[in-house]
Amino acid sequence: MRYMGKGRIDMTGTAREKKDYSATKNACKLCSPLGAALVFKGVRGAVPLLHGSQGCSTYIRRYLISHFKEPMDIACSNFAEETAIFGGGANLKVALENIRKQYAPAVIGVATTCLSETIGDDVPMFLREYREMFPDEDLPPVVHVSTPSYQGTHMQGFHGAVLATVTALAQGAPAERAQHINLFPGMVSPEDLRHLKEIVTDMGLSAMVLPDYSRTLDGGLWTEYQRIPSGGTGVEEIRRSGTAAASLELGRILAGEKQTAATFLETAFGVPCHRLGLPIGIRETDRLFEALTAATGRPMPEKYTEERGRLADALVDGHKIVNLKRAVLYGEEDLVAGLAAFLSEIGIIPVLCASGGKSGRLKKAVADLFPDAEEKGIRVMENADFVDIEAAARELAPDLLIGHSKGYTMSRRIQVPLVRIGFPIHDRVGGSRLLHLGYRGALALFDRIANTLIERQQDASTVGYTYM
Amino acid sequence: MAESSAKTTTDIPILKERESQIYQKGKAPFRMTCGKHSLAGSVSQRACVFCGSRVVLYPIADALHLIHGPIGCAAYTWDIRGALSSGPELHRLSFSTDLQEKDVIFGGEKKLYHALVALIETHQPKAAFVYSTCIVGIIGDDVAAVCKQVEKKVGIPVLPVHSEGFKGTKKDGYKAACNALFHLVGQGDVSDVSPYSINILGEFNIGGEAWIIRDYYQRMGVEVVSTMTGDGRVDDVRRSHGAALNVVQCSGAMTTLAEMMQEKYGIPYIRVSYFGIEDQSKALYDVAAHFSDRPEIMERTRRIVRDEVQRITPELRKIRQALEGKRAAIYVGGAFKAFSLIKALRYLGMDVVLAGSQTGNEADYEMLRDMCDDGTIILDDANPLELSKYILEKKADLFIGGVKERPIAYKMGIGFCDHNHERKIPLAGYSGMLNFAREVYGTVSSPVWQFAPGRKEAGPGAGG
Secondary structure, X not given: OOOOOOOOOOOOOOOOOXXXXXXEEOEOOOOHHHHHXXXXXXXXXXXXXXXXXXXXXXXXXXXXXXXXXXXOOOEEOOOOHHHHHHOOHHHHHHHHHHHHHHHOOOEEEEEEOHHHHHOOOOHHHHHHHHHHHOOOXXXXXXXXXXXXXXXXXXXXXXXXXXXXXXXHHOOOOOOOOXXXXXXXXXXXXXXXXXXXXXXXXXOOOOEEEOOOOOOOOOOOOOOOOOOOOOOOEOHHHHHHHHHOOEEEEEOOOHHHOOOOHHHHHHHHHOOOXXXXXXXXXXXXXXXXXXXXXXXXXXXXOHHHHHXXXXXXXXXXXXXXXXXXXXXXXXXXXXXXXXXXXXXXXXXXXXXXXXXXXXXXXXXXXXXXXXOXXXXXXXXXXOOOEHHHHHHHHHHHOOOEEEEOHHHHHHHHHHOOOEEEOOOOOOOOXXXXXXXXXXXXXXXXXXXXXXXHHHHHHHHHOOOOOOOO | OEOXXXXXXXXXXXXXXXXXXXXXXXXXXXXXXXXXXXXXXOOOOOOOHHHHHHHHHOOEOOEEEEEEOOHHHHHOOOOOOOEOOOOOXXXXXXXXXXXXXXXXXXXOHHHHHHHHHHHHHHHOOOEEEEEEXXXXXXXXXXXXXXXXXXXXXXXXXXXXXXXOOOOOOHHHHHHHHHHHHHOOOOOOOOOOOOOOEEEEEEEOOEOOHHHHHHHHHHHHOOEEEEEEEOOEOHHHHHOHHHOOEEEEEOOOOOHHHHHHHHHHHOOOEEEEOOOOHHHHHHHHHHHHHHOOOOHHHHHHHHHHHHHHHHHHHHHHHHHHHHHOOOEEEXXXXXXXXXXXXXXXXXXXXXXXXXXXXXXXXXXXXXXXXXXXXXXXXXEEOOOHHHHHHHHHHOOOOEEEEOOOOHHHHHHOOOEEEEOOOOOOOOOOHHHHHHHHHHHHHHHHOOHHHHHOOOOOOOOOOOOO
8 A cells, every 4th residue: 555645744844734624644643532531530539521422432441441451431421412402411410410329439520522512512501500409419529621622632631631620629828838749740651650759759749740540540450340440639639739839840842831730820829830841861850850859958869869870871881772873753742852852862863753733832842952953854743644754754764763552554664663652552561551751761761762773683684693 | 220130249339220221131021221322421331323334334445434523533443443454455544634623613624625535536445435423514514515526526436424423323323334335336237246146244354254254155155246344345335236145244233234235126134143153154054045046055055064163173172171160241232243152152161141232122132131041131231330240240250342341351350352343363253263262261261360359269270
């Protein structure tokens, strides 16, 4: 089969404007309700509820299950024809009631879909009416986020849900600043979440990490069926986020967003907001520790000094394997930017940085990391799909692809190895356990990247060396 | 729950509105409430109308499949099925009009038109299917009109599939797909089609199953005009009206098309299943019986069945020894598959303690009741909590289902067999039965269950 690229890739590296009327082929993005559902899975005792068609929750559940390999109960208000005509109010209320009966949730997270948004459902009003139906009952809080699938990608849904959760639940008196901090990690793996929490704890801090699906979506076997898996950020913790000493929000692309959970807390409650990159690689992780040191007055613990040392040592040991190699990166913009930061430290040139997102900020984020991006021939593509990416990759003939599972067919066709990171990992086990963050994450990534290059060289050799 | 209620060992509540869709087989008769829209807030394992259409048409490998709507519906169905093609692989690509906010406001017809024309120009398909998703009608797009316009311009069939997600259940999606397919039927030349010929309907070539089945029929001396839609080709569909008989698998995904072909072209149809020795053999014998004026077809069929069964029996016997008395739960899309699985599991010496489906009808559930042993739980349109409750209460050793059922089984330390469209190995046919037995044995016999706290009784090697 012939894959036709559009041949309209911008050589100067600006965001490519997709022609208004062309199809998206093999999308490098997902729809916004998926991101929102994932966030609600990271809130303790929460049940996500999609306000739309049955397929929305089922498809999203399948997609998430295939990555996380965990039960993924996501409810749906399940529109029928008459619902679309008369509005989704009645269905939403029935759904809330049935969830309450079956799951006894601590929180219900309602995310809309293209359908309920297009017919103009007034969800806040429905929620008020629902509360009024039970004046004497202690109903769980309901968080509502607007996630029309025709706006943005799953990342807008993700960050939107974090913001909506904090907006709905946070309380605080501007005068009192407690010792804890808020940490908004972005869409990272359960292993990443565990590592971030470990770092914060080792710095002597307690943190409200939102979302935290490190246990809810990566837990042990059960003795009895758990209607809602244990773990997640507690409602009480989220309530206290307004009194935190500071908020740390990770993601260089997110940092360009006008309103996020962290900026909201700053405006509403005066919680100082620190916006950092995803801590992938040495410098970005250094910055995270600097921010934590600033918040606590404590230096980086010895354990991490050692980890940093081992990482630097490994980078030196393996530098010749990776330096000047060329890689194609794709995926969520923040992950691409974070990874590009790490590659800039080890000499791998990200000749293509591509994302299905279109914040308009990826190019600058990459340019900040690579002031000589143009000389190096680094291209940045926003609003890209896999046909675009593959066409560019063919032309660029990189040594390596770095991204999620959906790039596998491209890797196979153009015969360039793929290092799997991020989400989704649908064709390998262990997607939840991939570590990207911190010195430890960078070391794990470095080993995988270097070993992939070594393996390629070894396999290509006619000699069959047993040491490389 | 109606009938003698199952002994409750879990505290998982069942919603009142769901009670008439859950039964325990006992002496009293019951009438399953089914075929209705899923209850809001119940985490149904079902998908939507779009999904029904998409699964039926997906394997047509030389057609363009364009999904008109926001990106999700296309992204989540990109290359998710193991439906193989022996030639073109256009079906494995995902195309979406990726509607944006401005399209929702101003309409998506222009975008649809241009996207379609460009895609057809690039990929040169034999036909194009355009799937409507939820919001398409609501924003006022006339998809049928755009399809007609494009058809005129490009000269290939461009078929609208009316699959708005909320307009019914998955079954309505099957119908919408059959309606689209029916537009192709009758367009091809059938002058060289044998009077001893069939169409295979409702077989999607997961892991190459259609090839296995087709091979049996061909060895019987029966021509297979088209397989719908496994390893499907537009031109085959176009001449499918030349076949003498439609052989329909699967609970209803393509019965609508068979009925339409019967009415318009007078082609009779029979229902079959290719799972398990018993049903697979019946599927061959029933076709042979249809061509009774050619006794040699039946002769060959007997030989094929004998040879194939002989080939797999020794290993099946060994596996059966290990599985004897183990308990299985089944929750699948169509009830017809459940019937076959019950028989196949019995052949392997296992007891079925739960059987359910997403889309069964009243007759299907009567059939299930007749087939099942006393005490078996029978469910329609179940949710994860119900499934968990009963697999625990019934102490299942094995769960057969799809992606969404898998983690439920695993969390509780119960073996699992994928019997959905995502799997990569063929489970149909005689060789498929052997694969199925190996798969079941492979999961049930794993030593890992000894580490599952919920399965204390599963000691080392408990699976045998």
